[in-house]
Amino acid sequence: MAYKILEKEEIAPSVHRMIIDAPDIAKAAKAGQFIILRIDERGERVPLTIADFEKETGKVAIIFQEMGKSTKQLAKLSAGDFLEDFVGPLGNPADVRKLGTVILVGGGVGVAPIYPQAKAYRSAGNKVISIIGARNKDLLLLEEEMREASSELYIATDDGSKGQHGFVTDILKKILDSGEKVARVVIVGPPIMMKVGTGVASPYDVEIIVSLNSIMVDGTGMCGGCRVMVDGETKFTCIDGPEFDARKVDFVQLMNRLAMYRGEEAKAVEKYEEECRCGLH
Ligand code: FES
Incomplete structure (x- = not known):
């Protein structure tokens, strides 16, 4: 079809x-x-x-x-x-419930998956504070949509061409430091941003969730291409995730896997398709 x-x-x-x-x-x-x-x-x-x-x-x-x-x-x-x-x-839906105040942090194309979450958290009755960022204003995605979907919207650009000059994680820290009672922080973006964001939010009494969704091949738990270490255990992003407790994610291993991602992915797809042709899947 x-x-x-x-x-x-x-x-x-x-x-x-x-x-x-x-x-x-x-x-x-x-x-x-x-x-x-x-x-x-x-x-x-x-x-x-x-x-x-x-x-x-x-x-x-x-x-x-x-x-x-x-x-x-x-x-x-x-x-x-x-x-x-x-x-x-595919994958598990985001665990959207009424929690109180939720901060959503999206960087680069990570703003795209944050948008439906903003709408869902808001309609579940939460105060949604969104922080979106990009390298520069031309690369900033969905600003108007995010403004409409959020209770408050903050913007950061690496070069200062829009919003605050700096990183989304700087704004995250400022809000957490302000004493606002926040129940959950959801971070989606490049792994380094998720790692830094997790580091920033970790000292606070707040749940931190990351959505890992870029390293997949079959998406059904068969190829192992999407494996990540979470709390010392191997998890498959496609069927166990894509959301995980950020404090438990091994970001270094994730970044190492992504560094070899392109070559690996091409090989994995080739191998997988070969296996399909052989009737193994
Ligand atoms: S993409 Fe998750 S196991 Fe293949």
Whole structure:
């Protein structure tokens, strides 16, 4: 079954939003879950967090940055084109409950998965303080959407071209230091940002959650490509996560795995597809 691309827009340089006609996924999706798509029959599996969904219209939004071959190929498609596969929702939904005040921190394309969480936490009755950041103002994603979805919005850019000059984690520290009673901090972004953010929030009496969603191959617990060490145990991001207690995540191991990610991923996909051809999956 092919999935139609309804809309496509470049929302920042090399960052695209696509709206896909996928009613079954839109109906079942919850904040924090992801999909895996394939452009064509021979395509690599691309995992992407669901950036938005509308049950009524059956639309599912994804946001991606052109990085490797598949995302560059994906960026060439337009409204009216079709994707071979669009599978989901995968992973566990975010544990959204009424907690009081929740801080959501999103960096770079990590702002995309934060957006549905902001909406979900807000409609569960929480005060949502969002902190979003990027290298510069042109790369800042979803500012208006995040402003609407949040009770308060703070912005940081590395070069100071918008919001506070500095990092999202600087603002996080300032809010935690202000004495505001915060129940939970959710951080999504590059692993180094999640590591630093976890370090900043750890001394405070607050739950810290990170969403690890970028290192997957099959997305169903079979390939082991997404393994992470959490509390000294191997966990699979795709079926045990993508959210984990940040204090327990081994970020150094995660970053080491990501450093070899590109080569590894290509090999893993090749191996996996070879195994599929041999009927092993
Ligand atoms: S992506 Fe393969 S086990 Fe998780």
